[in-house]
Amino acid sequence: AHFASIVQPRPRQSDESAELAELVSRRSQLCALRTQEANRLETIRHKQVRSSVQRMLKTIEKQIDTIDRLIRECVRSDEDLSSKDSILQSTPGVGPNTSAMLLSHLPELGTLNRQQIAALVGVAPWDRRSGTWKGRSRIWGGRKEVRNMLYMAALTATRCNHQIRVFYQRLRGLGKPAKLAITACMRKLLVILNIMLRDNTPWRIQNDLKNS
Numbered sequence: 001a002h003f004a005s006i007v008q009p010r011p012r013q014s015d016e017s018a019e020l021a022e023l024v025s026r027r028s029q030l031c032a033l034r035t036q037e038a039n040r041l042e043t044i045r046h047k048q049v050r051s052s053v054q055r056m057l058k059t060i061e062k063q064i065d066t067i068d069r070l071i072r073e074c075v076r077s078d079e080d081l082s083s084k085d086s087i088l089q090s091t092p093g094v095g096p097n098t099s100a101m102l103l104s105h106l107p108e109l110g111t112l113n114r115q116q117i118a119a120l121v122g123v124a125p126w127d128r129r130s131g132t133w134k135g136r137s138r139i140w141g142g143r144k145e146v147r148n149m150l151y152m153a154a155l156t157a158t159r160c161n162h163q164i165r166v167f168y169q170r171l172r173g174l175g176k177p178a179k180l181a182i183t184a185c186m187r188k189l190l191v192i193l194n195i196m197l198r199d200n201t202p203w204r205i206q207n208d209l210k211n212s
Contacts (some may be wrong), residue, residue: 016078021104023074027067027097028145034060071100083200084110088193090202093157093164101149102193110197117194122147123187147186154185164189 037057044050075081081103088099102109108120118124122142157164164185171181196203 016074016081017104017107020071020074020081020100023067023071024100024104025145027064027071027100030060030064030067034064068096072096075100075103084197087196087200087202090204091157091189091193091196092161092203093153093189094193095153095156098149098153101146105143105146109194112194114191114194117190118187121150121190123150123183123190150186150190151182154182154189157189158182158185161189163192 034057037053037060041050041053041057044053075085084103085096085099088094088102089096106117106121109117112120115124120142122144154164158168159165167188168181168185171184172178176184195201
């Protein structure tokens with residue numbers, strides 16, 4: 001205890017968390033390969049080459065299905081991961097793939113404040129200044145894989161999540177560009193998920209408390 005109080009080592013991921021991170025990363029790689037092969041298929045005329053690409057696509061799809069099954073098993077096998085997964089997926093717009101990405105590549109979720117978690121993912125706006133010149137604030141840095149998945153979740157949430165949809169529509173009504181509005185929705189969704197894990201509170205209860 002004395003050693004820990006002095007050194008203050010960072011907690012290490014459990015074996016399940018490390019395995020989940022590898023599985024999620026592999027899924028992302030396979031999805032990227034699928035996109036590449038699908039793009040090739042659109043321009044190929046040679047019958048045998050086209051057939052080769054189609055076989056490859058089927059193989060990749062089977063591999064993704066296998067990885068998805070392994071991800072579900074990995075999450076279910078760990079009580080902490082399973083509990084957090086249930087909370088995250090209670091949010092409209094957050095599915096199993098987004099939840100798995102957050103659990104594996106953003107283990108800090110629920111332990112940091114809103115500014116810290118937004119900066120960690122790379123959805124916090126940063127000022128661009130040089131002397132008296134001031135440019136438009138932009139997001140940069142952070143964890144790209146998490147940010148890419150969060151983008152898709154926010155995009156879905158603008159259609160099926162009332163709170164995010166109203167927020168997005170309000171920004172658009174103020175004349176904000178669509179890309180800026182989606183980025184703001186990403187940040188808002190991330191902050192909400194951070195609070196939910198911090199308080200161990202599912203979406204429905206979280207909203208009831210907020211609107212009461």
